[in-house]
Amino acid sequence: MAKATRYVLPLVCLAMALLSLGGCSGQERVTLPFIMFFYRDAVADGAQEGAAWPMELAAVRGSWDLGNGTVALEDKPAFVIATKELIFPVVWDGGTRIVLPVTPGWKLELLETAAGSRVETLATPPEVYGGVVQALSGDGGILLAYRSDQQTNEIRVEIRPEGKEELRMLEPPFPSGFQPDTLAPLLTWGEADGFHLLALYEAGEHRGLLLAEVRGREVKWQEVEGIGDLSMAVRSPSVVKVGAKVFTSHNRVHVLDLAGDELALREFKPANDLIQSVEEEVVEATDTAVQPDLGVFADVLVLRVPSIDESWAWAFRGDRRLGTLHINEREKKVEVYRENKLTEEKALPEGLARICFPNGGCSGW
Numbered sequence: 001m002a003k004a005t006r007y008v009l010p011l012v013c014l015a016m017a018l019l020s021l022g023g024c025s026g027q028e029r030v031t032l033p034f035i036m037f038f039y040r041d042a043v044a045d046g047a048q049e050g051a052a053w054p055m056e057l058a059a060v061r062g063s064w065d066l067g068n069g070t071v072a073l074e075d076k077p078a079f080v081i082a083t084k085e086l087i088f089p090v091v092w093d094g095g096t097r098i099v100l101p102v103t104p105g106w107k108l109e110l111l112e113t114a115a116g117s118r119v120e121t122l123a124t125p126p127e128v129y130g131g132v133v134q135a136l137s138g139d140g141g142i143l144l145a146y147r148s149d150q151q152t153n154e155i156r157v158e159i160r161p162e163g164k165e166e167l168r169m170l171e172p173p174f175p176s177g178f179q180p181d182t183l184a185p186l187l188t189w190g191e192a193d194g195f196h197l198l199a200l201y202e203a204g205e206h207r208g209l210l211l212a213e214v215r216g217r218e219v220k221w222q223e224v225e226g227i228g229d230l231s232m233a234v235r236s237p238s239v240v241k242v243g244a245k246v247f248t249s250h251n252r253v254h255v256l257d258l259a260g261d262e263l264a265l266r267e268f269k270p271a272n273d274l275i276q277s278v279e280e281e282v283v284e285a286t287d288t289a290v291q292p293d294l295g296v297f298a299d300v301l302v303l304r305v306p307s308i309d310e311s312w313a314w315a316f317r318g319d320r321r322l323g324t325l326h327i328n329e330r331e332k333k334v335e336v337y338r339e340n341k342l343t344e345e346k347a348l349p350e351g352l353a354r355i356c357f358p359n360g361g362c363s364g365w
Helices: 002-028 046-050 269-286
Strands: 031-039 055-065 070-073 079-083 097-102 108-113 118-123 131-135 142-147 155-160 166-170 182-191 194-203 206-215 218-224 238-242 245-249 253-257 265-267 293-297 300-306 310-317 320-328 333-338 341-347 352-356 362-364
Touching (some): 055 352, 070 333, 070 341, 097 108, 097 131, 131 182, 166 206, 182 362, 238 300, 238 362, 253 269, 269 310, 269 320
Antiparallel strands (some): 031 352, 055 070, 055 079, 079 108, 182 194, 194 206, 238 245, 245 253, 253 265, 293 300, 310 320, 333 341
16 A cells, blocks of 8 residues: 555646646736738838828737747738828737728728738728727628717617628617717627627716617617726727726726626726836827727737837736736837746837737727
8 A cells, every 4th residue: 555655646746736837837828919010111210101102011910928928920921001091990809800990081902911811901981980890700790880970879880790781770878868979889799699889978077988788689778887087089998808807998997897796997907007107208208198008819908008119018817917018119129028027039120110919809990
């Protein structure tokens, strides 16, 4: 018996150790995809944005290995576009399909697409001043949500699954006579036969968030407690869904726990502490308030704070920070940190125009 125990105990310990390592490894082994847009001829001249001719931007896929604290860029572009606008929406969940909404009056043309990439442009409805586009799962499905007429309180939802088209009108339960100046969809998630929609309304000093659950022809509305700093002033908020939580950002980050006891928007302090750590530097460089962008891939939230010639990105799982990415255009380098330690530093190619992280396949325009 003693002899058997002598062999069994080491095996048990080894198995426990392997399980422990596997658990930790599984938690950390997340590779975040991103896209870097480079000026086609590597001419990083910001004046091109206002030029009379379209800029040609090459979109290069990259990956951020959170476990090892490294980044990698592919050698060739996934696609190339011509555009007169440097800031344009990219609807992307991190997979092969990318949708580029094109607002009437804007010029954006897809010039090249590499094998293995599904890139499509989508004309948004004319005379509409913004909404959201969601890329549905399956073959080419699209959901658009927008306020169809400034004189009505209706949100128009267009669903285009596999060549078909459905139209739904959602009317929030506002009091009689209440006419908000702004009624803006911020985010949708789900599928054609059942989806959720988060919308912001503003009427003077009165602001609020509404959540609609749509199942077939049935619509259930709920008012969200709290509004944070959300507003359509200056720019549209950045909003993503990570698991059962919705994160919003205008100048600060807030979180809405859909599975919580209360449907309430609360401050997300881990992100806001990081914003505050670079805020003074950003405001001094840009002469404007910080404008954080949010991204999501799998169960990881990405917070990005841009400045004039540098930007920071932080990855979170829950409240825990998994890593930091610092893109330093002044010194032409990318710095990767894990657990506050520099794990990699590599050269940044010439001509960086913009960087995008996945947004869960839904974006405003």
